[in-house]
Amino acid sequence: MPFSRSIRARVTAGAFIVVAIVLGIAAVSTVQILAGALTDGVRVSVEQDLETIGDQLEDGTSAARTVDGIGDDVLVRLSGSAPVVNDDDAAALPVIAEDSTARVVIDGDAYLAASEDTDAGMLTVARPLEHVDDAVSTATVLLAVGVPLVLVLLAVVVWVVAGRALAPVERLRRQVDGIGATELSRRVDAGDDELGALAATMNRMLARIEHAQNVQRRFVSDASHELRSPLATIRQHAELADAHPDSTTLEELSRVVRDEGTRMQDLVEGLLLLARLDERQQQPSGPVDLDDLALDEAARLRGMGVQVDTTGVGAGRVLSAPALLARAVRNLVDNAARHAERTVTLRVSSDGALVRLVVEDDGAGIPPEHRQRVFDRFARLDEGRARDEGGSGLGLAIVREIAEAHRGTIEADAGADGGARFTLTLPAAPSS
Template identity: 50%
Template sequence: MAERRSRSLRTRITAASTLVVAAALVLGALAFYGILSVSIRDATLSAAETRAEQLAARIDAEGPAVVTELDDDVAQVLDEGGRVAAASEEADSGDLPDIDGAPVIAYDDEAMVVVREDLDEGGTLLLAVSVEDDQSTLATVALLLAVAVVAVVALVAAITWWVVGRALRPVERIRAEVDDISADRLDRRIAVPASGDEIAALAGTMNRMLDRLDAAAPAQRRFISDASHELRSPLATIRQHAELAQLHPDATSVGDLAGVVHDEGLRMQELVDALLLLTRLDESPVIRQEAIDLDDLAFAEITRLRAAGAVVDGSGIHAARVRGDVRLVGRLVRNLADNAARHARSAVAIGVLESDGQVLLTVDDDGPGVPAAERERIFERFVRLDEGRARDAGGSGLGLAIARAIAEAEGGSVGVEDSPLGGARFTVVLPAAP
């Protein structure tokens, strides 16, 4: 199928190029033929007029009898009444029409043009000049032009077919190589020609696309594996407690079993909700836009964390507004606040500041911090550092990934650095609301 498409493209390009060249050649040939025919006719008429002037001068000097002595010229002298007063031997077959420079006429089975010249003593000289040689010349030229046009068009078609085929050969090679790359052979790359032209650029683009696919495939497999593992764990817990209750109904209370099912069900719901949110952020940008008081969201998180027993400093919060989806921005603040509270030893600090058209949200903790080598990796999905891998100490590993996805969807960014408190500082930069 691809080979047929390639041949079809080659055929279409060749046909289009040939038609353009053929049209140009035909128009050029017609224009040349028209100009040449006019030029030859004008030259013939000019020569005939010159000859008529010479004969008229002799007639004025010697009389009309001069015409009868002509052997090769077709000439007649008309008197003032329009009657033939004298004629050459070639003009004895009939009267010449008095149509000076008119279209070609047939006289004595020969194509001629007639010119007239007034005589000084009265009367008119009519001189007919044959144009059969001119017509023969033009017919030869027309034949040569037709043959030349056909030959040039055929040559152009052949050259175009060969050139296009040669130009498309690297494209066909690239197509064949890409077509041969399957999901389990994403490490293969296309040979980039050294031509430095558009074909080389196409090969480079295809290789960069394969690089992205090659990098995305393991991440996707890892994501599916991690998601399956995270979902399997609460299911296994629920199943173990249910089997224990079946084997030892007297030793397991309904309340204990219900509590386990409830807690693990919440974990599964939170994980599924997080995955759905990430999928929605991947598939479409944020559409809902409204003015959001980011300082109010920050104070709400401080109140929530303090109610849970955490020590939180909110002195760095100043009034600031952003535009976006209030639910997503609220989720962003909450994820960072929960992450700080989870890793903090004793204190968390949240700050909000507007500066130069941007709003900065900072979340600090006095925990172990994030090593410099891990500061980008922690924003990947299902990534938890060794310190946070215990189930009671860490979440599903999606909180920071969701935070970054929301920040980027809202036109901002999020990063991590060392905190003045000794742990980690997460900084979110969002555009300020106008």
């Protein structure tokens, strides 16, 4: 990864810049405050000297005696007809405006000077600033050396800490990068902190992808098997008719081709419908009377000689594509008709928020452990009802996908007569 794109480098650089700015401002401020504080101390001393010497001159003490009594580290100059100084350097002192101080340089040395008008003349006092300059210079050097050292130490610490903090991220990245399309069963691990939560999320995602891949493979395998079966039947009859023309008739061969072709067509249409439902393609929707669809299917079954009980069919309206909902109802009814001993029972009810369609048969029923698996694509149970003669193995799977597309549910349980009962629950259409 380029250095400029490294989180570790950006964190280190960001911390370095921020702390450098803060320490730089703090260092400059410290030097200025130190210089100001020391200079203020010298200024107070100069003002006290002016006051003391002025008082002595007012008390009548001679100017020469007063000036000579000042210490060697203070320069004093009394201007008048005969200027009086306590040191040769004091003769060079300029007159400073009253009520102010000024920095002056005499013979290469810096002084802080102030002046005051007295009866004996203009009095000027100056104190050396050497210790102030030395202290400020020493502080400047220390800060100039110390601040860069602190910044370098900070950068090293942040670099190391950021590297250790991001090490689990790199380890997680390598683990994920090493998972191929054929290794979806592998999982990643990054500890118990926030990265661990991220790893757990990624593991759940891998589990979903693995499950989807397994379902897809099984679906493709089952679909291939189901499509191969009618093709094999057609080919066998064609080869038989070709090798032994007297063993079959044209009508028999036509019937086999027609029946197996219809079976293949049903399979392909079911697969295409499932593919569209998997993609959640939007279907035109409007109010559909579920009770009308149930009664239409009941009439169709009666025409086939099946006894149907519709006494429990009441009003129920949902929002759906009519063809899609009709397909779900027909699949449930056809499934019940194939397994019913005598009677198929249809019921439609509504509680205002939900509409329920119940399709029940009086056949052998579904074992409790298989009541969820019957909705899988090409699901085959061990019992006679699992091998639906004339069924594609996709009917109930299509019903479940249609129910989920409508934010509804489909459930299987035992009916009142011991047969299978399927309950399709859908949101009711808003009342107009």
